[in-house]
Amino acid sequence: MKLTIIGSGYVGLTTGACFAEAGHHVVCVDNDEAKVASLLAGEIPIFEPGLEALVKKNVSAKRLRFTSSTEEGVDHGEVLFIAVPTPPQADGSVDLSFMEKVAREIAQYLTSYRVIVDKSTVPVKTGERVAHTIRRHAKPGVEFDVVSNPEFLREGSAVADLMKPDRIVIGGNSDRALALMQKIYEPFMAPVLVTDINSAELIKHAANSFLALKISYINALAEICEISGADVLKVAEGIGADKRIGRSFLNAGLGYGGSCFPKDIAAFIAISEQLGLPFNLLKEVQSINNRQIDRFLDAIREALWVLKDKKIAVWGLSFKPNTDDVRCSVAVTLVERLVAEGALVSAYDPKAMEKARELPFASKIQLSASALEAAQGAEVLVIATEWPEFASVDLAALREAMHTPLIFDGRNLLDPAAVRDFGFQYRGIGRGVVAERG
Numbered sequence: 001m002k003l004t005i006i007g008s009g010y011v012g013l014t015t016g017a018c019f020a021e022a023g024h025h026v027v028c029v030d031n032d033e034a035k036v037a038s039l040l041a042g043e044i045p046i047f048e049p050g051l052e053a054l055v056k057k058n059v060s061a062k063r064l065r066f067t068s069s070t071e072e073g074v075d076h077g078e079v080l081f082i083a084v085p086t087p088p089q090a091d092g093s094v095d096l097s098f099m100e101k102v103a104r105e106i107a108q109y110l111t112s113y114r115v116i117v118d119k120s121t122v123p124v125k126t127g128e129r130v131a132h133t134i135r136r137h138a139k140p141g142v143e144f145d146v147v148s149n150p151e152f153l154r155e156g157s158a159v160a161d162l163m164k165p166d167r168i169v170i171g172g173n174s175d176r177a178l179a180l181m182q183k184i185y186e187p188f189m190a191p192v193l194v195t196d197i198n199s200a201e202l203i204k205h206a207a208n209s210f211l212a213l214k215i216s217y218i219n220a221l222a223e224i225c226e227i228s229g230a231d232v233l234k235v236a237e238g239i240g241a242d243k244r245i246g247r248s249f250l251n252a253g254l255g256y257g258g259s260c261f262p263k264d265i266a267a268f269i270a271i272s273e274q275l276g277l278p279f280n281l282l283k284e285v286q287s288i289n290n291r292q293i294d295r296f297l298d299a300i301r302e303a304l305w306v307l308k309d310k311k312i313a314v315w316g317l318s319f320k321p322n323t324d325d326v327r328c329s330v331a332v333t334l335v336e337r338l339v340a341e342g343a344l345v346s347a348y349d350p351k352a353m354e355k356a357r358e359l360p361f362a363s364k365i366q367l368s369a370s371a372l373e374a375a376q377g378a379e380v381l382v383i384a385t386e387w388p389e390f391a392s393v394d395l396a397a398l399r400e401a402m403h404t405p406l407i408f409d410g411r412n413l414l415d416p417a418a419v420r421d422f423g424f425q426y427r428g429i430g431r432g433v434v435a436e437r438g
């Protein structure tokens with residue numbers, strides 16, 4: 001089928017490449033001319049495992065191309081996917097101006113029937129607004145349908161998630177549009193859930209909020225573990241073994257970050273308030289999450305007393321492993337706060353160094369060429385992102401490099417017993433028993 005994706009960022013580009021891989025003919029549109037130019041030159045602006053090869057393969061096969069012309073995109077695709085940003089406003093509610101602008105642009109170029117699919121994460125009832133906006137600005141009599149098709153990919157495993165999704169959610173009220181949507185997803189052989197538009201939109205915010213709730217639940221338990229002398233890893237294993245609960249998303253740490261959870265939880269709170277039903281449970285999820293970084297910094301302060309002029313090594317800047325995305329990364333917030341207290345930070349990330357150079361405080365920290373270089377002369381090593389290469393570091397060399405052997409493991413990546421054997425003092429998250437033994 002002929003498909004168009006409007007917005008060639010994280011979701012747009014990965015989705016476009018996977019649709020092309022499934023045999024569709026895809027045009028990815030973006031109004032950022034520089035981004036389109038670099039895509040046309042064969043450069044992939046994000047690091048995502050498998051993406052570069054997929055894009056190159058499908059561009060060569062002439063199933064995938066890029067343009068900055070929305071008109072060309074609207075002309076090409078029988079189905080137009082909108083994958084533009086839906087960022088938070090100061091009060092947590094969603095800025096829908098990108099969505100509105102695209103709806104108007106599509107309307108301007110509509111000449112025959114199109115399905116317009118909302119792939120961005122949006123508040124419930126946005127589909128109605130999109131339809132209304134297009135109707136208002138399109139030529140009279142032009143036919144179209146609006147569908148909600150939320151995206152559940154995770155960064156770092158986006159290609160795998162898109163090629164083999166747990167489920168596809170399609171919200172719509174037109175048989176014609178639903179039939180086209182089912183045809184698009186046929187090659188993926190995944191379970192398809194068809195709903196009304198409002199339910200599909202709600203599913204997305206509800207899913208992300210539930211995952212964030214699981215993370216805050218284990219982080220709150222981690223605090224109890226620390227005080228009571230239990231080990232949160234064992235507790236997670238014990239509760240996660242119950243199939244009704246599941247072990248995933250029960251990794252205690254510095255809290256959730258990234259471009260989606262913080263904004264989507266804030267958005268769902270704002271949406272619930274607008275509906276007159278404040279979702280207070282999610283406020284607690286947020287405050288537990290914010291507390292994680294505060295507690296971690298308190299512990300570092302307790303160990304070092306004063307942070308000013310102390311050399312602190314930070315491993316990891318991306319918001320999670322296998323991505324170079326530093327948007328709303330907890331690791332970045334941590335560095336920012338250490339810098340604000342006058343600490344001398346040396347940081348290293350396997351993939352995010354280029355993006356780190358663009359951070360506002362980049363000139364105030366040392367961006368190191370390797371994990372061991374960052375640790376050179378450090379009084380504390382902080383692990384902020386659980387990249388696998390940090391787990392296999394040469395502990396003898398690390399001990400040699402550091403000024404004092406103190407590790408604050410914000411992602412429970414290392415084995416406490418193993419690091420203690422090399423003479424390190426170790427502190428993880430929620431590891432009361434281990435801390436006592438050490």
Ligand SMILES: NC(=O)C1=CN([C@@H]2O[C@H](COP(=O)(O)OP(=O)(O)OC[C@H]3O[C@@H](n4cnc5c(N)ncnc54)[C@H](O)[C@@H]3O)[C@@H](O)[C@H]2O)C=CC1
Pocket residue numbers: 006007008009010011012029030031032035070083084085086098101102119120121122151152153154155259260
């Ligand atoms: N990043 C992720 O892992 C996921 C994101 N989402 C949702 O998908 C949406 C997009 O997120 P990302 O891809 O991360 O954002 P992004 O910022 O990486 O990409 C958005 C792209 O849209 C382009 N754009 C903005 N206005 C445009 C217009 N009028 N015409 C053409 N292009 C335009 C921007 O230049 C940018 O390249 C958001 O609603 C997000 O919540 C959903 C699932 C996963």
Ligand SMILES: O=C(O)[C@H]1O[C@H](OP(=O)(O)OP(=O)(O)OC[C@H]2O[C@@H](n3ccc(=O)[nH]c3=O)[C@H](O)[C@@H]2O)[C@H](O)[C@@H](O)[C@@H]1O
Pocket residue numbers: 121151152153154155156208211215248249250251252253254255256257258259260261319320
């Ligand atoms: O809407 C979105 O954009 C996406 O948001 C998340 O995906 P993503 O943000 O890429 O990454 P996750 O793996 O969910 O991690 C999010 C954050 O939670 C943290 N996390 C995750 C799991 C865990 O057990 N503990 C934990 O602290 C991670 O370190 C990271 O900071 C969801 O998992 C996707 O399904 C969704 O499509």
